[in-house]
Amino acid sequence: MPKPNDPPVAKASEPLWKDEFSVFQERERFVGRRQMIKFLTLTSLGMFAGNMWILIRSWLHREPAYPRQEIARIGEVPVGGVKLFRYPNSKEQCLLVRTGEEDYVAYSQKCTHLSCAVYYSREDNQLICPCHNGRFSIRDGAVIQGPPTRALPHVVLERKGGELIAIGMSGRLES
Numbered sequence: 816m817p818k819p820n821d822p823p824v825a826k827a828s829e830p831l832w833k834d835e836f837s838v839f840q841e842r843e844r845f846v847g848r849r850q851m852i853k854f855l856t857l858t859s860l861g862m863f864a865g866n867m868w869i870l871i872r873s874w875l876h877r878e879p880a881y882p883r884q885e886i887a888r889i890g891e892v893p894v895g896g897v898k899l900f901r902y903p904n905s906k907e908q909c910l911l912v913r914t915g916e917e918d919y920v921a922y923s924q925k926c927t928h929l930s931c932a933v934y935y936s937r938e939d940n941q942l943i944c945p946c947h948n949g950r951f952s953i954r955d956g957a958v959i960q961g962p963p964t965r966a967l968p969h970v971v972l973e974r975k976g977g978e979l980i981a982i983g984m985s986g987r988l989e990s
């Protein structure tokens with residue numbers, strides 16, 4: 816049984832210095848908690864900053880506003896006929912096809928494989944790319960055959976009075 820004035824004896828499992836500086840052990844645990852809270856706070860701040868970055872990036876790269884552009888008068892193109900136009904800027908060639916008395920569709924003319932110009936085949940009622948025989952549906956621009964993997968970008972049309980107006984595009988990759 817140790818007496819009160821006996822020197823402290825180190826426990827077998829702990830080094831001598833820990834017994835002599837035992838006053839710091841509580842503080843060590845306290846610092847550990849603080850470090851954990853600091854770590855969690857920094858992690859939360861990092862995640863918050865990451866989410867803000869994603870939000871700002873998606874806001875900056877949102878869909879561009881497309882111009883309204885008159886592309887043809889109603890009846891100007893015969894049924895089964897085609898009219899070429901440029902949209903949404905002067906570099907992008909598109910084609911308008913009159914598929915019925917009252918039906919018009921318009922697509923980018925740039926093939927989604929390697930950018931050759933597609934044309935409308937009235938016999939096949941398809942849009943065809945002559946480079947590698949890629950074929951697209953006239954109904955929605957979907958790939959029917961060939962190497963392209965993406966549908967043709969679709970020009971959104973609005974009919975106003977006697978005019979057909981391009982008001983936007985869907986499925987277009989921004990360059």
Ligand code: FES
Nearest residue numbers: 926928929944949
């Ligand atoms: S460029 Fe059109 S199918 Fe290859």
